[in-house]
Amino acid sequence: MEIFYKFLERNSLILAFLIVGLIMYFSSIISEKLTNKKLPSAAIAIILGLILAYFGGIQTDGEKGIADIKIFNGFGTLGGSMFRDFAIISTAFGASLLIMKKTGLLGLISLFLGISLSFIFGVMLAYFYGYRDSISLTTIGAGACTYIVGPVTGAAIGASSDIMALSIAAGVIKAIFVAIITPFIAKSIGLNNPHTAMIFGGMIGTNTGVMAGLAATDEKLVPYGAMTATFYTGLGCLVCPSILFLIVKSII
Amino acid sequence: MIIYGVAILAFSYIVGQLFGELLGNWLGINANVGGVGFSMILLMILTDWLRKKDLFTLPTQSGIQFWNQMYIPIIVAMAATQNVKLALTSGMITLLVGIIPVIICFAAIPLLAKFIQKSDIETIRT
Numbered sequence: 305m306e307i308f309y310k311f312l313e314r315n316s317l318i319l320a321f322l323i324v325g326l327i328m329y330f331s332s333i334i335s336e337k338l339t340n341k342k343l344p345s346a347a348i349a350i351i352l353g354l355i356l357a358y359f360g361g362i363q364t365d366g367e368k369g370i371a372d373i374k375i376f377n378g379f380g381t382l383g384g385s386m387f388r389d390f391a392i393i394s395t396a397f398g399a400s401l402l403i404m405k406k407t408g409l410l411g412l413i414s415l416f417l418g419i420s421l422s423f424i425f426g427v428m429l430a431y432f433y434g435y436r437d438s439i440s441l442t443t444i445g446a447g448a449c450t451y452i453v454g455p456v457t458g459a460a461i462g463a464s465s466d467i468m469a470l471s472i473a474a475g476v477i478k479a480i481f482v483a484i485i486t487p488f489i490a491k492s493i494g495l496n497n498p499h500t501a502m503i504f505g506g507m508i509g510t511n512t513g514v515m516a517g518l519a520a521t522d523e524k525l526v527p528y529g530a531m532t533a534t535f536y537t538g539l540g541c542l543v544c545p546s547i548l549f550l551i552v553k554s555i556i
Numbered sequence: 557m558i559i560y561g562v563a564i565l566a567f568s569y570i571v572g573q574l575f576g577e578l579l580g581n582w583l584g585i586n587a588n589v590g591g592v593g594f595s596m597i598l599l600m601i602l603t604d605w606l607r608k609k610d611l612f613t614l615p616t617q618s619g620i621q622f623w624n625q626m627y628i629p630i631i632v633a634m635a636a637t638q639n640v641k642l643a644l645t646s647g648m649i650t651l652l653v654g655i656i657p658v659i660i661c662f663a664a665i666p667l668l669a670k671f672i673q674k675s676d677i678e679t680i681r682t
Binding site for chain 1: 565566568569572573576579580583585586587588589590591592593595596597599600601603604617620621623624626627628629630631632633634635636637638639640641642643644646649650651652653654655656657658660661662663664665666668669671672
């Protein structure tokens with residue numbers, strides 16, 4: 305048994321390939337047999353991944369889901385930002401630069417609108433919940449953007465560590481919520497063409513959520529959403545601790 | 557050769573991401589600004605140029621196509637490494653802040669989408 309575990313630990317990336325392959329296979333069967341292909345297999349696979357992450361979290365009390373279990377360490381590499389960005393960039397191959405140019409301005413507007421709306425409603429909810437100091441309000445509002453904008457903003461304006469943790473958690477919930485809900489509401493918000501996908505990427509912005517949500521909805525929309533979403537976190541880190549913080553400060 | 561495709565992708569990745577890092581640094585923030593986007597544009601320009609020069613052979617293309625096909629499995633692995641436990645155990649306020657703004661943003665998408673020029677709509681052919 306010892307040899308077996310040691311072997312898997314040493315080859316954890318390969319093990320991750322195998323397990324993800326099995327997840328994809330079972331998801332396609334579930335999609336076909338149980339939902340009559342109404343729910344795309346990618347959506348089912350992503351939800352299964354999130355469930356695995358939850359069990360990994362309870363098992364180890366760590367932060368990286370299933371990857372905190374030693375033999376599943378390879379999930380951290382395979383699902384880490386390096387491979388993720390490498391694969392997402394490859395989806396641009398075959399995408400249309402023309403469409404991206406045509407919707408570029410709208411994409412830019414959606415970025416600013418998306419960050420402002422998320423921030424404002426995040427701050428308002430925190431205010432109604434009883435937070436009254438501008439630093440906590442701004443950090444929580446930033447957490448409503450993404451789980452990176454939250455702590456980056458908090459660190460920049462000197463938030464306490466429990467508020468930072470809260471903003472990270474809010475950002476993680478956003479990412480998970482977007483990943484799960486997008487395929488179900490895609491039709492009702494008209495998310496079936498590259499132009500709307502670019503607006504979607506700018507409005508929602510959380511890389512994890514946007515990429516997983518679009519993958520679960522229609523693979524061909526992925527590069528367009530990713531194109532705008534990639535600017536969201538950077539832009540959020542730029543405006544939350546500066547302009548938006550000053551606005552909150554002047555109101556409170 | 558397949559590795560040529562992978563190398564072109566790697567070149568786009570490194571140049572674009574580095575540009576995003578430098579842009580973030582220049583703006584004085586601790587984050588990459590648009591790196592993936594720059595890489596994507598670079599890859600589109602490069603592959604277009606190679607195609608015109610007739611240098612974009614099928615094996616080269618499949619070096620990029622492979623990663624394209626690996627995208628969803630990688631996203632599944634990413635989902636499996638999220639801090640789901642934290643999300644489910646951190647209380648009401650985080651749930652509200654994580655979900656309500658998203659619903660508002662979802663609702664705003666069709667409003668913005670109205671500004672898309674009707675003539676520009678290109679639906680994806682499957």
